[in-house]
């Protein structure tokens with residue numbers, strides 16, 4: 001799916017700004033800002049704990065001058081499910097809160113006001129991705145099973161939209177809404193696969209178009225505007241002599257433009273010439289081993305919630321540079337498309353993750369019997385369709401921390417079919433992973449079948465809490481197991497909460513000193529092994545999550561506080577990442 005582009009033949013009308021809003025049980029409309037989650041824009045507790053439908057409304061007009069153009073209404077994401085009505089007619093229902101969808105409104109009368117109404121469902125349950133917790137059991141802490149009064153309370157909590165994951169269930173129109181136009185004969189989609197042949201780059205391309213048929217031109221344009229290759233065919237293979245490759249930061253992430261003209265249409269797509277492959281214990285980018293350095297992230301900020309904020313995204317990229325990081329994982333859902341555009345430009349590598357988090361009930365229930373496989377696969381296809389051409393995307397993550405321990409065969413069947421689908425659907429055939437949680441790894445049949453083993457481990461925090469010497473030996477003991485699996489391994493999460501400004505002479509849990517000592521301890525073990533392909537401390541910044549006895553004002557495992565003030569750990573990591581490769 002192509003990102004909306006404004007150029008000499010395509011127009012983009014932004015529908016971002018102030019809309020009208022109401023909770024479904026209200027009669028009156030209030031004002032709301034789009035794009036942003038609704039949860040933090042109001043003052044009532046209801047906005048935080050709400051479970052159900054909300055409605056967004058605004059009017060729009062397509063100017064007369066656009067008459068005769070194709071008009072597409074595009075939502076970059078609506079969390080979680082949406083129904084789009086125009087002038088009272090249901091135009092589209094969409095499932096899934098983190099990927100774009102479009103409504104063709106080409107026939108709409110130009111020059112008159114139309115009413116756009118979006119009904120948004122923020123409910124999560126066992127059939128949404130991410131997974132909601134339908135039992136009323138607390139995600140954090142113990143709910144004392146068997147105590148009648150507690151059981152009574154839990155039964156009343158059922159269906160109250162509790163997440164089965166550790167981030168706040170921010171919902172609403174979280175990303176931009178636009179109408180974009182194209183001529184009637186238009187460029188539908190583009191797929192690019194690049195390779196390197198000595199000093200030259202090879203670009204294999206495939207462009208699909210719709211319409212009457214007519215002149216077609218595919219050109220590759222350099223950053224200096226020179227045309228370095230071209231063809232009149234919709235599909236083919238071009239050679240760029242003396243190519244400038246796209247390289248991870250701090251090297252040059254050179255971007256070419258694929259300029260496509262078809263009949264009256266024009267589309268310009270930025271891309272990089274780079275390769276990604278697995279060889280032995282290494283992930284190779286442009287043939288050289290790449291060591292992933294960079295924390296897992298979230299889309300999260302105090303007022304917008306999960307709403308896109310390009311200013312914050314840019315600041316985060318600059319903070320990643322400051323940390324000497326070179327990559328991050330889009331934990332635990334696909335991010336806004338503008339983030340990937342920034343990463344393309346800045347040479348930051350991305351592990352692109354599906355919103356499949358919470359497929360884990362601690363063995364109490366089999367998550368693979370819920371029947372989510374088809375839906376999961378359709379999200380995978382949508383993700384690849386959206387992100388397939390980004391040079392920054394170097395790996396797909398099918399999901400985070402599913403149960404692979406209690407139902408090992410079912411887990412394998414479920415994840416392996418997604419693994420195969422990812423390889424089949426991605427024209428660039430990138431490596432595929434699934435992020436494994438702290439469980440009995442000896443029972444896990446799935447993680448070791450991924451191209452890269454990604455494990456989240458909290459030795460010294462959730463287990464063996466506070467005892468770093470013992471935590472080190474536990475991690476070492478486990479890494480001996482993975483060494484024999486003989487694949488590249490990324491420690492995709494490890495971390496300790498640090499309350500910003502909390503200090504202690506003797507480093508104890510929750511102090512900034514402990515967070516530093518914890519990271520040093522775990523890194524000292526990673527440094528012993530040559531099959532480690534990366535380290536991704538959890539998390540880039542403190543973030544909001546559901547309240548609970550283990551969370552004092554959110555999750556504090558950030559290297560930065562939520563407002564992006566560095567903690568002591570940020571300075572430590574910055575020094576380490578200057579040299580670690």
Ligand code: GCB
Nearest residue numbers: 166400401456493538555557
């Ligand atoms: C994890 C999860 C992440 C949590 C983190 C934590 O394993 O993948 O979503 O936020 O642990 O801090 O507990």
